[in-house]
Amino acid sequence: MTDQGPIRQSSGQRPEARRDPRLNWWRDAKFGMFVHWGLYAIPAGVWKGEEIPGIGEWIMYRARIPVREYEQLAKQFNPVKFDAAEWVSLARRAGQKYLVITSKHHDGFCMFDSKVTDYDIVDATPFGRDPLKELAAECQRQGIRLGFYYSQTQDWHHPDGDGNDWDYDESKKDFDGYLERYVKPQVRELLTSYGPISIIWFDTPKRITPEQSQSLVDLVHELQPACLVSGRVGNHLGDYASARDNVIPAELLDLDWETPATINDTWGYKVNDHHWKSPRDLIRKLVDIVSKGGNYLLNVGPTAEGVIPAPSVDRLLAMGQWLEVNGDAIYGTRPGPVQGLQWCRTTVRPGKLYLHVFEWPINGELRIPGIRLNVSHAYLLSDPSRTSLRASTHPDAVLVRGPQRAPDPDDTVVVLEYEE
Numbered sequence: 558m559t560d561q562g563p564i565r566q567s568s569g570q571r572p573e574a575r576r577d578p579r580l581n582w583w584r585d586a587k588f589g590m591f592v593h594w595g596l597y598a599i600p601a602g603v604w605k606g607e608e609i610p611g612i613g614e615w616i617m618y619r620a621r622i623p624v625r626e627y628e629q630l631a632k633q634f635n636p637v638k639f640d641a642a643e644w645v646s647l648a649r650r651a652g653q654k655y656l657v658i659t660s661k662h663h664d665g666f667c668m669f670d671s672k673v674t675d676y677d678i679v680d681a682t683p684f685g686r687d688p689l690k691e692l693a694a695e696c697q698r699q700g701i702r703l704g705f706y707y708s709q710t711q712d713w714h715h716p717d718g719d720g721n722d723w724d725y726d727e728s729k730k731d732f733d734g735y736l737e738r739y740v741k742p743q744v745r746e747l748l749t750s751y752g753p754i755s756i757i758w759f760d761t762p763k764r765i766t767p768e769q770s771q772s773l774v775d776l777v778h779e780l781q782p783a784c785l786v787s788g789r790v791g792n793h794l795g796d797y798a799s800a801r802d803n804v805i806p807a808e809l810l811d812l813d814w815e816t817p818a819t820i821n822d823t824w825g826y827k828v829n830d831h832h833w834k835s836p837r838d839l840i841r842k843l844v845d846i847v848s849k850g851g852n853y854l855l856n857v858g859p860t861a862e863g864v865i866p867a868p869s870v871d872r873l874l875a876m877g878q879w880l881e882v883n884g885d886a887i888y889g890t891r892p893g894p895v896q897g898l899q900w901c902r903t904t905v906r907p908g909k910l911y912l913h914v915f916e917w918p919i920n921g922e923l924r925i926p927g928i929r930l931n932v933s934h935a936y937l938l939s940d941p942s943r944t945s946l947r948a949s950t951h952p953d954a955v956l957v958r959g960p961q962r963a964p965d966p967d968d969t970v971v972v973l974e975y976e977e
């Protein structure tokens with residue numbers, strides 16, 4: 558994999574992890590919720606009346622906001638509408654199996670009660686609650702796995718963190734000191750005070766050395782051996798690989814990988830971003846990713862009041878409705894044998910091939926090239942009575958006669974049960 562590919566070399570998977578059973582739950586989960594939430598939700602893309610282009614959580618960087626000014630936002634942060642039960646329930650109803658939330662993004666503000674700094678949600682805001690504690694309890698209660706995003710390299714608030722050259726002199730930074738005395742104690746806090754954590758989602762490795770990345774991986778595994786480390790810990794040392802943001806590889810990859818993605822065009826909330834992807838687009842992206850062996854980590858950016866924007870909620874619920882009917886063709890599956898077709902995707906589990914049809918043929922006759930299967934029963938996954946569809950095996954293809962019109966214009970799933 559080169560830097561030009563869908564996965565940067567630095568964001569890859571350690572080769573031994575590919576067969577590691579610690580990843581089994583993650584390999585089966587397929588779909589997670591990403592949450593970008595922090596002080597940047599207050600300006601929401603607008604600083605001193607000016608629209609700041611780009612993703613919302615980068616506003617401090619893009620507008621070169623001095624630390625002393627940006628810090629003041631904490632005094633206003635009071636997300637009284639935050640309701641951990643509601644967020645976790647939304648993830649559950651969307652069919653998402655894990656939730657990864659920003660504990661500290663590049664702006665350096667900590668969304669948890671850290672003893673290492675006062676620049677955190679409990680000490681510096683009128684809110685005074687630890688949302689990660691509340692989410693951890695709710696995730697336990699509702700059976701959703703919890704992960705923490707943590708920006709290990711970039712920290713625009715810390716004098717020795719990477720990225721802020723408008724307040725601090727880059728040449729004077731003690732990056733290693735920052736890692737040892739700030740990042741590592743915080744990672745320790747995150748892994749010792751919130752119960753079982755399934756993922757530490759490091760991001761933007763940038764200048765981090767292989768030794769430094771390795772020491773973070775070791776720390777995570779020492780504290781919680783089952784906890785996975787995202788590929789963006791850097792230097793090809795993650796438990797699984799991370800695709801570029803919003804990028805879906807063109808073909809099946811022999812890796813454990815994940816695409817982090819937005820529903821509109823920003824991660825952190827932006828008041829003026831209304832560029833929402835359609836439910837159909839999102840469902841198909843999920844299917845496309847799963848058919849190529851990946852996971853989809855789909856983001857929401859809650860407001861400064863703690864509310865997940867309604868367009869995100871609507872889309873996630875639509876995905877959940879589709880998954881309610883078609884989840885068997887997603888969860889626990891593996892990529893199918895037929896790849897590279899425009900009109901359909903395939904996933905498999907022992908004895909079953911799932912055909913995900915995006916474009917239904919005019920006569921309802923599906924021709925799946927390149928496979929020989931002894932089909933014992935073909936039916937629509939959405940059909941509770943599992944009425945048999947006519948299927949025949951030919952030397953170069955399997956033919957299935959379905960209804961004239963697409964039963965589900967987003968993705969109709971046809972199940973082919975076969976003798977192995």
Ligand code: FHN
Nearest residue numbers: 612614615760761802817824
């Ligand atoms: O810079 C971040 C960005 O703000 C966001 O968190 C995404 C999510 O994958 N990661 C980085 C850019 O790739």
